[in-house]
Amino acid sequence: MSTNIGRRTLLRGAVGLAAAGGVAGLLDLGRAASTDRTNTSGRLRIGYLPITDAAPLLVAHHAGLFAPGVVDDVRPVLFRSWASLAEAFVTRQVDVVHLLMPMALQLRYSLGSAVRVLGWNHTNGSALTVAPHITELGQLAGRQVAIPFWWSIHNITVQQMLRAHGLRPVIRQSASQSAGTVELVVMSPSDMIPALANGSIAAFTVADPFNAAADLRGIGRIHRFLGDVWREHACCALLVHEDLIDRNPTVVQQVSDSLVTAQLRIGTDRRAAAEALTAGYLPQPLPAVTRALTYPEPPGTIRHPQWHPQRIGYQPFPFPSFTEALALAMHDTVVDGDTRFLSRLDPATVHADLVDDRFVRTSLVRVDGTAAFGLPADLTRIEEVDPS
Structure with missing residues (x-):
C-alpha cells in the first residue's frame, strides 16, 4: 500500500x-x-x-x-x-x-x-459519563452525546447501547425526544468536561482519566464502563x-x-x-x-x-x-x-x-x-x- x-x-x-x-x-x-x-x-x-x-x-x-x-x-x-x-x-x-x-x-x-x-x-479504560441528573439512558433522547472520534470503540459501543435501549443515534441533525433520537457529536477529550458542565452535552464517552475527573469534580456521573458492554475490548x-x-x-x-x-x-x-x-x-x-x-x-x-x-x-x-x-x-x-x-x-x-x-x-x-x-x-x- x-x-x-x-x-x-x-x-x-x-x-x-x-x-x-x-x-x-x-x-x-x-x-x-x-x-x-x-x-x-x-x-x-x-x-x-x-x-x-x-x-x-x-x-x-x-x-x-x-x-x-x-x-x-x-x-x-x-x-x-x-x-x-x-x-x-x-x-x-x-x-x-x-x-x-x-x-x-x-x-x-x-x-x-x-x-x-x-x-x-x-x-x-473507557466509560459513558452522564450529567448528574441522568439516571437512565432513555433520558438521553433529544440530547447530544460527545464521542472522541467517529471510528472509535466509543462510538461503536455507545451506539450499541443506545439501540439496545430503543434509542436511535443520528448525526448532522437535531435530536428529538419524541422520536427517541440522540445526536452524536465529535469532540476533543479535553473539551468534554467543560461541555458537560455547561450543559451543551448530556453525556460523553471517552477514555480515562476524563471520566474519573468528571466524577471526582461532581460534574458527571459514570453511568457504565464500556468494558461492561464489550468484555476486555x-x-x-x-x-x-x-x-x-x-x-x-x-x-x-x-x-x-x-x-x-x-x-x-x-x-x-x-x-x-x-x-x-x-x-x-x-x-x-x-x-x-x-x-x-x-x-x-x-x-x-x-x-x-x-x-x-x-x-x-x-x-x-x-x-x-x-x-x-x-x-x-x-x-x-x-x-x-x-x-x-x-x-x-x-x-x-x-x-x-x-x-x-x-x-x-x-x-x-x-x-x-x-x-x-x-x-x-x-x-x-x-x-x-x-x-x-
Whole structure:
C-alpha cells in the first residue's frame, strides 16, 4: 500500500479529520509542522494523546525501558485530538503511536496508509459519563452525546447501547425526544468536561482519566464502563509503519519488548504508574489518574462484575476474534464520512493483513507473559458483548 498520503488526502478521506479534532487541534499541529514537518533524527519519535490509554508508551519512556538509540531522547509528542495525532503519524512526524483500533482500519483500508498494528496498548479504560441528573439512558433522547472520534470503540459501543435501549443515534441533525433520537457529536477529550458542565452535552464517552475527573469534580456521573458492554475490548493499539517492519525488524522487536515490559510494570504497581504519568506526561491531576488506574469501588451500573469492567487492562496480545468482531460492528455504526471501504473488507481475513503479532508473541515468550498477563495458553478467546 502507498504511504504517500498528504494532508489534504488524509483530511478528505477521514471526513474531515479536522472536524474530529477541532480547529484548535489542527492549528496546534500546523504550528508544530511548520518547524518540524518530518522526523529526521534517525530515532523513533513517539506520539500520544494525554489519556491513560497511552500509559505503556509513557511509562516505558519514563522508566528508560527503550533500548539505547531506538527512541528519540526528547519527550514523546503530545497531541490534543485523534485527528492531529493521526495526521502526524501518517506524515511521519511521529513513528510509534497508540491509535484507536477502528481508526487503524480506517487508515489502512480507507486512506491506503501502510500502517500495521503490533499489539494492543490496553483493554477497557473507557466509560459513558452522564450529567448528574441522568439516571437512565432513555433520558438521553433529544440530547447530544460527545464521542472522541467517529471510528472509535466509543462510538461503536455507545451506539450499541443506545439501540439496545430503543434509542436511535443520528448525526448532522437535531435530536428529538419524541422520536427517541440522540445526536452524536465529535469532540476533543479535553473539551468534554467543560461541555458537560455547561450543559451543551448530556453525556460523553471517552477514555480515562476524563471520566474519573468528571466524577471526582461532581460534574458527571459514570453511568457504565464500556468494558461492561464489550468484555476486555481493545480501545487503542500500538501502530508503526509497515516499512519500518520491513526495514528494521530488530528495532520493532525492541519496541515491542519495551512495551510489554512497561505493561507488566504498570500491573505490578498502578499507583507508581500514576505518579510516573503525571510527571510531565499527562496534564490531569494525580488523584484523577490514580482513580482511573485503580477504581477501588466500581461506580456506575455494572451488569457483569466478573468482567471487572472498571479496570483498565494492560496486556499486549491482539486477539484475532476481536479484530473480526470489530470489523463486523463497524458495518452497523453511523459515522459522518466514507464507509465504502467496509464493503471491501472480509472480517475473517482483515486481522492477518492489519496486525503483525510476531513481535508481541516473541516478547511474551521472553517474559513468560501468557501467565504473567493471565492470557489463555492458546491465545484465543470468544468475544462477549452485552449492550443491554
